[in-house]
Amino acid sequence: MKIETLVNLIGGELLNSPYISEVTSFTNEFEKANRGSCFFVKDSNDIEYAVKNGAYAIVSEKYENIIDNEIAWIKVDSIKQAVIDVFKYENLKTKIFFCDELTEHIIEKMNVNDNVIVLKSYEDLLRALNINNKFLITSDKKFSELFSNIEVLLSKKTDLEQLSLFKSRFQNVELNLPYVYKDEFSRALKFFEDNSLKFTLEFELERFKPVFVDYKLREVEYGESEKVLILGIKNDRFFFKELNYLIANTKHAKTLIVNEENQAVLKEGFNFAMLVDFDIDLNKEEEGSLF
Known part of the structure; x- marks a missing residue:
């Protein structure tokens, strides 16, 4: 990108008359x-x-000391807005894939491709700027509004079987995937397959994540206790779907729904405890198990 174009694009103030005339990549690291x-x-x-590493342009929100007059020094009101403006200019024809937060999370966990970028912050826009043939994913409407070419991810019929409360099976492969997320997994799978992208089935989600604990709430190995904390749950639009799934699959167990206000109930007996909108510091000083 020509320096003149860059300055006009980001509404910047060029502080010197640089020798260089263009930049070829963008970073904030x-x-x-x-x-x-x-x-x-x-x-x-x-x-x-x-500058020592070879930067051709320095963009800052402050008037910086010009230590190399051959490169461009540019002042802007907002770095974040400058990144957004460059990204929009460089990606006028780029497609973005839009999905819900859980599908986005599953795609992020399954992904093994450097050219698949999940947009969550403006730093992600910077990473995407320097990648050709990229696939951009977001669940955030503020990012989808940067694009005119938007594809909403759809699901398809998928051969997914439920093995347990926390595990499923796909094509004879056991997944650390609660079956409640079958539709979201289907959308993620379709994205990778439709775009001929590689993916892994060896992933673990941060939501509906089981942690087995002993009677003192100390973490133990998977399956070594009859008490399970379910972490990563939020009181959002997915909550009742997860709650109904939990209730339907734990009919003969004592199941608790716990938030920060009533967390004292964890001192009582339970088999499953779904923690909503808060986490817990597990006592790991001693190893323990019910068995």
Whole structure:
């Protein structure tokens, strides 16, 4: 990108008359700055290192000390907005895949491709800027609004079997996937297969995550206790789907729904306890088991 184009695009103030005329990549990490990079400043202390690594342009929200007059020094009001403006310009024809938060989470866990980027922050926009033939995923509407070419991920019929409360089976492979997420898994699988992308089935979700504990709430090995905490649950639009699944699959067990206010009930006897909108510090000083 030509320096003149960059300055006009991000509404910047060019502070010098640089010798260089264009930049070829974008980053906000000085370790990744190289010959031709445009460096977006997070910390002024990083500028010297970015320049030594070959950065051709320094973009900052402050008037920085110009230590190399051959490269471009540009001041902007907002680094974040500058990144967004560059991203929109560079990706006018790029498609984005839009999905719900759980499908996004499963895609992120299954993904093994450097060119598949899940957009969650403006740093992700920067990573995506430097990748060709990229596949962009988001569940965040503010990112989907940057694109005109949007594809909503759809599900398909998938040969998924329920093995237990926390595990499923797909094509004879045991998955650490609660069957309640069968539709979200189907959408993730369809995304990878439709785009001829590699994926792994050896993944573990952070939501509906089982942690087996002893009577003192100390974590033990998987399956070595009759008490299970279910972590990563949020009181959002997926909660009642998860709650109904839990109730339907634990009819003969004592099951608790626990939040931060009533967490004292964990001192009582239970088999399954779903923790909603909070986490717990497990006592790991001693190893323990019910058996």
